[in-house]
Amino acid sequence: MTLAALTAGGLLAPFPVASHLAFLLLIFAAVYARRFGRRGLDLGIFAFMAYFLSQFARVQSHQLPQLTGALAVAFAAAAVTRFCLVRTTSYGILRRLRAAFNRRLRDAQQATSDLLADGGAGVRRLERRLDRLHASALLLQEFLYEAPAGMLRDTTAELDRVARADATAQRLGVRAIRASEDSTESSAHRVREAEPVDLTERDRVALRPAAVRPSGPWRHTTRQAFQVTAAAALAILGGHLVSPHLWYWAVVTAWVVFINAEHTGDVLLQSGRRLIGTVAGVPFGYGLAVLADGHTTLALAFLLACVFGMFYTPSASYWAVTFFITGSLSMVLAVLHTLSPELLALRVQETVLGAGCGVLAAALVVPTTVRAVAEMRLRELLFILDHLVRCAPQDGVPRPALDAHDLDQALEAFRQACRPLVHPLNPRRAERARVRRVLEHVEAASLHARSRVGEITHHRLCGLHNSADSH
DSSP: OHHHHHHHHHHHOOOOHHHHHHHHHHHHHHHHHGGGGGGHHHHHHHHHHHHHHHHHOOOGGHHHHHHHHHHHHHHHHHHHHIIIIIIOHHHHHHHHHHHHHHHHHHHHHHHHHHHHHSSTTHHHHHHHHHHEEEEEEEEHHHHHSSSOOOOSHHHHHHHHHHHHHHHHHHHHHHHHOOOHHHHTHHHHHHHHOOOSSOHHHHHHHOOOOOOOOOOOOOOOOHHHHHHHHHHHHHHHHHHHHHOOTTTTTHHHHHTTTTTTOOOOHHHHHHHHHHHHHHHHHHHHHHHHHHTTEEEEEEHHHHHHHHHHHHHOOOTOOOHHHHHHHHHHHHHHHHHHHHHOOOHHHHHHHHHHHHHHHHHHHHHHOOOHHHHHHHHHHHHHHHHHHHHHHHHHHTTBBBBOOOOOHHHHHHHHHHHHHHHHHHHHTOOHHHHHHHHHHHHHHHHHHHHHHHHHHHHHHHHHHHHHHHHHHHH
């Protein structure tokens, strides 16, 4: 896929109109392929970056063999590093997962003790520690389920140990939270009497959708494919007006602001973070280029340091990732002896243009509002919570086994959907406060439901062991 996109970009270079149309078709196909999961997303990103490389390097048809060889060397270097130099084994992954789980278990136990000792202070801290412990337990359990046969002497015993420890910590943590809530019940009752507004109704109105979510043939990937293609077309037109030779920077920005974006609010946040990272990275990259002026070895060392920072930085800090990307680009241009302040200023202009095109396309081309997605995610979360409550065994009646994995995924999806609403830059302070209260309510409900699942799992495991011992 990479070689095909690179070859197409090189062969179509003498024909600008055909090259731009091919770029737009590739963008549409790359975004549409995201419906096939992680593999489709990766293939689309590789195809887009290969075509972008052909525009950035201004590849001609006679240069394709050399560039193909360079790509082969790069892929070989990545494979040697991944499978030989820094090889990751199943035992190494298991050891790190165990260490992380044990560390977070100690943190949860310490937070529970602190909550009981402080008389009710630190509830949110304990809830966060329990969430992290449960996430670590899920990672370890998923790895054990998919681990190669024979890697452990008794995988069932390891799963049992993780489930017991997680269930015990969750149960003790919830009991500590309930004890702290009981101790402050009288003061909370006075606060409710002083507040005449119905908090439940007020919080519910905060997430009422302002627009109807598209349905029918407009799947998320189809809708986003049209949005990204429209944004890229606008970026190509505007980019040529700003710079006929560097228009592709605007297209790159219009592309990346839609990655992992589910609604217009996500695109707006991604655009702001991209712009902040680029503006902050321009003086940083130019400063490194001045330090390395005339020293190619030092410039390459700075380039490697920027690449390390780009991959080491968590993906959630997108502005920081963009910061190091801009620094890496500055080092590449410095090595090629084409770096100048005017060129970096032009990059900022193209970034602003691409971000604006992305926001405009997200708002006008089959738009999906933040509230519509948040409402949908909240309904899914409440449905799963209701299912967990209904599946709880009562009066000795057997019920289906419970699984909190879907609950965790639904809760994380709801958190992601609400990010623009609770962002500090959201000008609607009252709405921001209401949505935060809704998040606190559902997080607390999910914590109690997960504790209930842990208790049931713990009792079932005890029953299985007792029956095994009797046999």
